[in-house]
Each structure stands twice: as C-alpha cells, then as structure tokens.
Amino acid sequence: LCVPLEEVTIFRQTSGTTGQPVYQPDTWQDWEWWTGCWSYSLWAQGYRPRDRVFIPFGYNIFVAFWAGHYAAEKIGCEVIPGGVLDTKARILKIQELQATAMMGTPTYILGMAETAKMKMGIDPSELTIDKITCAGECGASIPSTKKRLEEAWGAKVYDHAGATEIGAWSFECRDQPGGMHVNEAFFLVEIKEVATGAIIEEPGQRGKMIITALDRQAQPCVRFDSKDVIEWSADPCSCGRTSRLIKGGVVGRADDITKVKGVLLAPSAIEEVVRGVDGLGDEYEVVVDKVGDVDRIKLKVEVLPEAQDQCQLVEDELADQLRLKTNLRYDIEVCGCETLPRYEVKAKRFKDLRKKN
Numbered sequence: 001l002c003v004p005l006e007e008v009t010i011f012r013q014t015s016g017t018t019g020q021p022v023y024q025p026d027t028w029q030d031w032e033w034w035t036g037c038w039s040y041s042l043w044a045q046g047y048r049p050r051d052r053v054f055i056p057f058g059y060n061i062f063v064a065f066w067a068g069h070y071a072a073e074k075i076g077c078e079v080i081p082g083g084v085l086d087t088k089a090r091i092l093k094i095q096e097l098q099a100t101a102m103m104g105t106p107t108y109i110l111g112m113a114e115t116a117k118m119k120m121g122i123d124p125s126e127l128t129i130d131k132i133t134c135a136g137e138c139g140a141s142i143p144s145t146k147k148r149l150e151e152a153w154g155a156k157v158y159d160h161a162g163a164t165e166i167g168a169w170s171f172e173c174r175d176q177p178g179g180m181h182v183n184e185a186f187f188l189v190e191i192k193e194v195a196t197g198a199i200i201e202e203p204g205q206r207g208k209m210i211i212t213a214l215d216r217q218a219q220p221c222v223r224f225d226s227k228d229v230i231e232w233s234a235d236p237c238s239c240g241r242t243s244r245l246i247k248g249g250v251v252g253r254a255d256d257i258t259k260v261k262g263v264l265l266a267p268s269a270i271e272e273v274v275r276g277v278d279g280l281g282d283e284y285e286v287v288v289d290k291v292g293d294v295d296r297i298k299l300k301v302e303v304l305p306e307a308q309d310q311c312q313l314v315e316d317e318l319a320d321q322l323r324l325k326t327n328l329r330y331d332i333e334v335c336g337c338e339t340l341p342r343y344e345v346k347a348k349r350f351k352d353l354r355k356k357n
C-alpha cells in the first residue's frame with residue numbers, strides 16, 4: 001500500500017482468472033481516475049448525455065461494471081442499475097424504460113438474447129438498445145461472436161478491456177477498426193516476446209502485455225505482467241484518435257494457449273469457428289484429455305431447433321472449418337438445445353484435463 005490506510009475509500013477483489021483472488025485498495029482519487037478511464041471508452045463508443053444505459057450486473061466485490069456505471073453518469077447519461085433482477089426482469093426493464101445502451105460480458109448478453117427469444121417471445125433486435133459494451137471476456141473482438149451479438153440485439157457491439165489491478169486500459173471505438181485503442185492518456189503499454197523477454201515495437205508480432213497505470217496511487221500498477229496476448233496494428237484508426245491500436249483486441253491469455261497433438265491451440269480460435277457456423281447455438285464446451293499417449297479434443301455443441309433436420313450437415317461443416325482454422329481433429333458431440341451450462345460472469349468452456357496429471 002502506497003498511501004496511509006485512512007486514504008483508502010474502497011477495496012475490491014480480482015475475479016481470479018488465474019489463481020488466487022487479490023484484494024485491490026483504491027483512494028477516492030483512484031476511483032475518479034477509474035471512471036475517467038471508462039469515460040474515454042464510452043465517449044469513443046458514442047455514449048452521449050441523451051443515452052439511457054441499463055447495467056444488467058450483480059453489483060458486488062468485483063469491479064466489473066461499477067466503473068462503467070459511474071463513467072456513464074459522469075458523461076451525463078441516465079443510468080439504470082439492473083442488479084439483483086433476474087434475466088427476464090432485466091429484459092422487461094429494458095423494454096419498459098426504453099434503454100438505449102447496456103454493458104455486460106458477451107456470454108451474458110448472448111444469454112439474455114436467448115432468454116428473450118426462447119422464453120419470452122421477445123425479439124431483442126426490436127428493443128431500443130443501439131449499442132452494447134462488452135467486457136470481461138474476449139468475445140466482442142472475435143468476429144463471429146460479435147456478429148451474433150450484433151444480429152441478436154440489432155445494435156453495435158464494442159469491446160472493452162480492463163482488469164482490477166490495472167484499470168480500464170483499452171477500448172474499441174465507434175469505427176470498429178478490427179482492434180482496440182490503448183487508453184494511452186492513462187496507461188503505458190509494452191509488448192514482450194514470451195520466449196526472450198525482448199520488447200516488441202513492430203506490428204504483427206504477438207507477445208505478452210506489460211502495462212503501467214500512469215496515475216494510480218493506493219496500489220500502483222508498474223510494469224505489470226497481465227498475461228494478455230496482444231499485437232500492435234500496422235494502421236492508424238480511421239476515427240482520428242492517435243492512441244495506438246492493438247489488432248484483433250486481446251487475442252488470448254499467455255497461460256490459455258496450449259499445445260494439443262503438437263499444435264498450438266488458442267481457445268478463442270474454437271469460439272470463432274463454432275459461432276461462425278449457421279445452425280449452431282451460442283454455447284459450446286471443449287475438453288482436452290489423453291487416450292493412452294495421444295491427446296484428444298472433445299467438443300460439445302448445440303444445434304438450434306430450426307436446424308435439427310440438418311444435424312449431419314451442420315456437424316460436417318463444423319468439422320471442416322475446425323480442421324481448416326485450427327489444424328486439428330475433434331470428437332464432436334451434438335447435444336440438445338439448452339443442455340450445456342449457461343454462464344453469467346466468466347464462462348469456463350475450455351477444460352484441459354491433461355494438466356491434472
């Protein structure tokens with residue numbers, strides 16, 4: 001702690017994406033800084049004082065959309081806190097109050113659309129939401145997931161990256177340039193080659209992000225190894241902002257990318273394929289294990305009711321695309337609709353059982 005304890009006004013906890021959760025104390029000035037970081041993101045995504053922002057988030061010890069909430073207020077939007085309500089009640093609130101924007105994890109926003117369609121007979125694309133900010137998972141930067149989100153809601157979907165111990169360090173702007181801006185007024189981002197530790201300056205080469213928050217006081221963030229895998233984009237953004245772009249957003253986490261049958265596999269590549277195949281539902285599950293000495297990948301998917309009579313075609317298309325995009329073969333299991341687990345916060349769809357041995 002770098003300030004006297006009496007200056008701390010709040011503490012939160014990391015979601016523990018990797019390992020043990022960590023407590024994060026902040027001063028009042030840190031909190032103003034957090035909401036400042038988010039305000040830049042929201043403004044770049046077209047949030048304006050006339051917007052009515054619905055936040056379908058269980059307000060708790062995780063920082064998640066707390067800062068998004070206060071940032072939306074700071075730029076003059078009306079904010080509707082949608083905590084405690086269940087998914088159906090949240091959809092009814094959006095309808096009744098004619099909300100124009102919302103924030104959530106891509107998993108939850110897709111799940112809301114499914115609930116609206118399947119259980120309430122409401123087409124979410126006919127509601128008044130015209131923009132959605134996604135955070136917490138990579139989905140909104142994965143083209144096929146973004147397309148599903150945008151089609152389901154009839155809205156623009158923007159990616160946002162942040163972390164409890166860092167702050168809101170990156171955002172996609174309204175031009176959707178196929179990447180995210182680094183919030184460079186608040187952060188210094190470096191990219192480090194995983195094997196050698198050398199700093200990567202040129203575009204097109206992936207590495208781990210090393211980040212410094214320029215004005216965080218209670219528990220500073222100095223050259224923090226976030227394990228996010230990113231690369232610089234070669235092109236400036238058409239929106240005119242000069243802050244640098246990372247291509248394709250956060251493309252994975254250094255500890256998620258794993259070798260299967262000798263081939264490097266990023267779980268996000270499987271998501272890109274599954275969500276790109278017509279006739280498949282949004283959920284899937286991947287389990288990697290070993291049969292004898294050989295790696296095996298089991299992939300469970302759901303076929304939508306309207307594609308049930310073309311199950312084999314859908315499965316063949318999936319297998320072809322997976323081979324093409326990931327160079328691997330999968331044991332595919334087609335499950336009934338709504339049989340795979342649904343997630344509200346961070347989805348756990350990729351399980352590597354080899355690591356236990």
Ligand SMILES: [Zn+2]
Nearest residue numbers: 173175237239
């Ligand atoms: Zn831009």
